[in-house]
Amino acid sequence: MNDVLVEFNNISKFFGSVIALKDVTMKVKKGEIMCLLGDNGAGKSTLIKTLSGVHKPDEGEIIVEGKKTEFDSPRDALDMGIATVYQDLALVSLMSVTRNFFMGREPKRGFGPFKTFDVEKANKIAADRMGQIGIDIRDPSQAVGTMSGGERQCLAISRAIYFGAKVLILDEPTSALGVHQASVVLKYIVKAASEGLGVILITHNVHHAYPVGNSFTVLNRGKSLGTYAKKDLSREKLLSMMAGGEELNKLEVELKEMERISS
Amino acid sequence: MSLKEQSIEGKVMDERLRKVSKLKVLLNRPELGALGGSILVFIFFGIIAGDTGMFSAYGTINFLEVSANLGIIAIGAAMLMIGGEFDLSVGSMIGFAGICIAIPAIYWGWPLWMAIIFAFSMAVLIGYLNGILVVRTGLPSFIVTLAMLFILRGATLALTRLITGRTQVPGLRVLIENDPIAWIFSADAFKGLFIWMGSLGLIELRTDGTPLATGIPASVLWWIGLTILATWILMKTSYGNWIFGAGGDKNGARNVGVPVNRVKTSLFIGTAVCATIYACVQVLDAGSADTMRGNLKELEAIVAAVVGGCLLTGGYGSAIGAAFGALIFGTVSMGIYYTEVDTDWFKVFLGVMMLIAVIFNNFIRRRVTENK
Numbered sequence: 044m045n046d047v048l049v050e051f052n053n054i055s056k057f058f059g060s061v062i063a064l065k066d067v068t069m070k071v072k073k074g075e076i077m078c079l080l081g082d083n084g085a086g087k088s089t090l091i092k093t094l095s096g097v098h099k100p101d102e103g104e105i106i107v108e109g110k111k112t113e114f115d116s117p118r119d120a121l122d123m124g125i126a127t128v129y130q131d132l133a134l135v136s137l138m139s140v141t142r143n144f145f146m147g148r149e150p151k152r153g154f155g156p157f158k159t160f161d162v163e164k165a166n167k168i169a170a171d172r173m174g175q176i177g178i179d180i181r182d183p184s185q186a187v188g189t190m191s192g193g194e195r196q197c198l199a200i201s202r203a204i205y206f207g208a209k210v211l212i213l214d215e216p217t218s219a220l221g222v223h224q225a226s227v228v229l230k231y232i233v234k235a236a237s238e239g240l241g242v243i244l245i246t247h248n249v250h251h252a253y254p255v256g257n258s259f260t261v262l263n264r265g266k267s268l269g270t271y272a273k274k275d276l277s278r279e280k281l282l283s284m285m286a287g288g289e290e291l292n293k294l295e296v297e298l299k300e301m302e303r304i305s306s
Numbered sequence: 307m308s309l310k311e312q313s314i315e316g317k318v319m320d321e322r323l324r325k326v327s328k329l330k331v332l333l334n335r336p337e338l339g340a341l342g343g344s345i346l347v348f349i350f351f352g353i354i355a356g357d358t359g360m361f362s363a364y365g366t367i368n369f370l371e372v373s374a375n376l377g378i379i380a381i382g383a384a385m386l387m388i389g390g391e392f393d394l395s396v397g398s399m400i401g402f403a404g405i406c407i408a409i410p411a412i413y414w415g416w417p418l419w420m421a422i423i424f425a426f427s428m429a430v431l432i433g434y435l436n437g438i439l440v441v442r443t444g445l446p447s448f449i450v451t452l453a454m455l456f457i458l459r460g461a462t463l464a465l466t467r468l469i470t471g472r473t474q475v476p477g478l479r480v481l482i483e484n485d486p487i488a489w490i491f492s493a494d495a496f497k498g499l500f501i502w503m504g505s506l507g508l509i510e511l512r513t514d515g516t517p518l519a520t521g522i523p524a525s526v527l528w529w530i531g532l533t534i535l536a537t538w539i540l541m542k543t544s545y546g547n548w549i550f551g552a553g554g555d556k557n558g559a560r561n562v563g564v565p566v567n568r569v570k571t572s573l574f575i576g577t578a579v580c581a582t583i584y585a586c587v588q589v590l591d592a593g594s595a596d597t598m599r600g601n602l603k604e605l606e607a608i609v610a611a612v613v614g615g616c617l618l619t620g621g622y623g624s625a626i627g628a629a630f631g632a633l634i635f636g637t638v639s640m641g642i643y644y645t646e647v648d649t650d651w652f653k654v655f656l657g658v659m660m661l662i663a664v665i666f667n668n669f670i671r672r673r674v675t676e677n678k
Contacts, residue, residue: 118563133561135554137621137674138547146551147563149544159542186674202562 071241081262096120124209136188193224336615337627363509373636374529380610382580384628390553390620398458400600403585408475408595433578437571479593494521536625554621
């Protein structure tokens with residue numbers, strides 16, 4: 044059985060003479076958390092934007108559930124069930140939880156020009172959904188600004204799932220959070236995956252990625268250093284790949300060589 | 307901390323639910339300040355000018371009419387402000403709409419109703435232009451509509467003098483009779499009720515036995531009607547939700563599929579249409595159009611919206627608040643004549659009130675977004 048949700052094969056993206064991405068390949072299966080790691084400037088942002096339909100790849104192909112596809116806009120990706128939660132979360136802090144949850148996709152009641160935003164139904168769904176992940180929003184009409192960073196992140200993820208996401212792309216969901224908040228969000232991500240979603244978790248924090256990830260793709264200077272299953276990769280190895288450990292090793296060898304010659 | 311961990315397992319946490327009193331819910335509403343302000347103003351004038359006729363039927367109609375005129379444009383301004391933009395061209399639009407009615411009706415022989423429809427069409431066009439310029443260029447609406455303020459006022463003056471050779475266009479009064487739609491902006495409502503109240507001696511009469519206050523002016527009904535409509539839109543429709551979203555965080559709203567540009571453009575059309583309603587009421591009431599009509603009204607509309615609880619940064623506010631903001635403005639501007647206070651002090655009051663409102667709004671915003 045083929046449970047690969049989305050595949051990206053040999054994706055390249057150029058901006059003029061700059062090679063932002065070159066031959067990046069990765070895939071996400073149902074129920075899998077695929078961590079995409081990379082240092083600053085590794086091309087993570089460009090890759091996310093390519094995956095979510097903001098940029099069109101110059102080379103390579105995107106295959107969604109076995110079918111070759113092209114995204115002309117973020118809307119296309121969304122219609123295919125690929126939802127991206129950006130770092131800014133697309134939440135308005137002055138607006139209520141409910142109004143944020145349904146912003147742009149409000150449930151309607153009535154007919155014709157008198158179609159109204161069904162606030163009661165929306166309140167109920169929003170409170171239910173947040174309750175399911177154990178976030179007790181005391182009052183769904185309270186402003187999002189009153190929520191903690193972790194709760195906001197969970198709200199944004201929960202919204203994406205409610206509106207039919209099959210693949211979630213999460214951009215640095217834990218970067219702005221404290222240890223406890225981050226663990227709340229990570230638990231929720233694991234829960235979402237266990238219910239059959241594919242998750243692409245983008246982060247530069249190995250300590251957040253390693254415990255939850257099933258496979259890891261490391262990006263360096265626009266190129267993939269390969270995808271590894273968790274069993275083939277120790278945390279130390281991952282850390283050293285991330286930190287440019289190979290470069291440091293090479294440097295060490297060279298220094299030793301210089302020492303040997305001079306002595 | 308441990309409470310939150312439990313919550314991940316999906317347990318209900320009753321201990322974190324706390325009862326919020328009705329008062330506290332009310333305290334977080336944007337219109338609270340203006341509502342409280344209105345009550346204070348009424349108490350103040352009730353004590354100072356209670357026996358002067360300010361609160362007689364005639365006096366009441368007077369200050370309600372002033373409030374209503376401002377309220378009509380304040381509601382448009384408030385909705386736009388919630389949507390995150392300003393429109394400084396409202397005042398000029400009033401003057402422009404006025405001559406758009408008067409010149410075709412007087413000089414070109416159009417029926418009045420056609421001239422009124424023409425004025426509204428021009429309003430839609432100019433509002434659309436404002437909106438497109440703002441969303442396409444990404445320039446602050448402050449600058450774009452400031453330019454429109456001068457362009458429209460200049461065009462109003464130049465065109466009127468070109469066509470008529472003067473700056474005023476009188477002679478509309480005779481056209482109002484028998485016009486199929488002019489009454490929407492000029493008729494008094496509940497005339498019978500006022501005559502009946504007059505006959506009972508409840509309200510003052512003229513020497514000929516007709517009541518001094520002939521009825522509820524159309525502008526007051528427009529004011530109330532627009533407030534209800536705007537509140538319904540803001541609270542009960544998807545479009546209302548988009549207005550809050552577009553003003554609160556346009557990128558966020560766009561990312562979840564809100565057509566931000568369309569929302570903002572339609573709000574600019576809204577302010578221009580409100581300005582035209584104001585112009586219709588004024589022109590038909592006075593029977594003439596004046597190129598300087600509506601001067602500085604854009605600022606008064608913004609004052610009313612801000613006093614009504616709209617944040618200058620967008621994403622927060624209410625139409626009811628703006629309506630009360632206009633009520634405060636109208637009550638004080640009329641009420642001051644009934645007091646011993648020199649009317650020159652009115653603008654001082656206006657400025658102080660606006661300052662207090664802004665400081666208060668800032669406090670409210672902090673309450674809403676930071677009571678963790």
